[in-house]
Amino acid sequence: MPLRLLKYGLSRDYPVTGDIPATPELKPSYDVVIVGGGGHGLACAHYLSKYHGIASIAVLEKGYLAGGNTARNTTTIRSNYITQEGVAFYKEGVSLFETLSQELDFNVMFSQRGQLTLAHTEATLRAFHLRAEMGKHMGTRTEVIDAKEVEKLVPELNMDRGGALEILGGLWHADGGTARHDAVAWGFAAQASRRGAEIHQRTEVQGFEVGNGQVRAVVTNRGRVACGSVLIAAGGMNYDVAMMAGVELPIRCYPLQAMVTQPLKPWLHTLVSSVSLHTYLVQSSRGEIVIGGGSDPYQLYSTRSTLDMKEHLAEGAVHLFPFLQGVRLLRQWAGITDMTPDYSPIMGASPLANLWLDCGWGTWGFKATAVAGKRLAETIAKGRVPDLLKPFALERFEKFRLLNEMGATAASH
């Protein structure tokens, strides 16, 4: 590595090796067409090409690579959910991140520094105990800690003793962490394209040709492609894209906003989240404090930001860490999230035989990028849904078998 770097530095023409080839011509047909070139779609292309011997893959992306919610997310990775099915799934998601840099030969900067969720009320503490017990039962590192231990972990916290938002304890999740979102998407894309998967940027899916209970072809702004199987992984547009195939998903779109401060010296060494304040913070490897919170209060197909939400996030952040009050905001943004009624994703079969779903990722799907890609690749290659994904089927709504993760999702991602 150092020699290669030296050679590069001394060479005259600085040879550029692109990780991802330029968009090729569309072929008339592919074995697998993936709608959406975000982290999820690219991960599926990687696992299909590496482990299932399928190379005839087209990833169709209407904009630029991973410019959707993958680009906008605050990169919390964790498995401290409530339901047994949820914890089992996200646990595999976290463990794949632990070795993802090696898997992709690409540094995804996974930093497993632990996540601390704060309780300001007895009721929250009780809910934490439930999550901790489920987490332990499932073999993850999740425990309830008291106020003293919270203070030891994050000495900068305003404990607000005797105040209305006194910190009574926390849910400490040592398995939690973050990774670099662009690197995750690019790592999957580079690997998949090296094995022959094609990534078509600025290629918008505009409809499907459906007949005999199957998708026959995908219609795009660059022409029509016939397909063996199709995966919908279109992020905030999942409802819209599925509707083009006549599949109505139980999804409603809400904006989710976030922002970062100017870079500071490293001081925040864990992820910190407050349920009551609907605010969470993490310090990025560039030193910026990334601040996020709950969804917008009403449905909208827009990535606009609002001053109201920014004020609310700033208020929460400054309450927890009063010395942040003079710090400047550097950037702010929003993404359109595809929210399900039970705050769990929809993965697996659709009413059409060869159309598969990787939808309903709402505000929580980055952490599942690798595991969803891996398990849906297996699903598509074998034509059957693995046990790990079965509880997340679209049919769960008709059967009233919801996987309610609202309490573990709404505020803390």
Next chain:
Amino acid sequence: MKLLDCPMNGPRNIDEFQSFGPLRQAPDADAAADAEWARHLFRADNRKGVVVEWWRHVPSNFFFLAQRDVVTNEIIRTYAPGSRP
């Protein structure tokens, strides 16, 4: 700040209101099959375009309807239930 014109209280900061989601017809409780109930409960309208939805003015607990474009966020009209022309 965004304004929502409450049919009872006039234009107020949208912060004072709570959204209750798109209006939908309740199924016939005696006749509806499970699938119809599931659809009613879980598949709210999410098309790009204009929706009719329930809102509540929180301080006065007044429920009303609004027609809103979910792409541009333009509130086209608001009206009290029952007053619909």
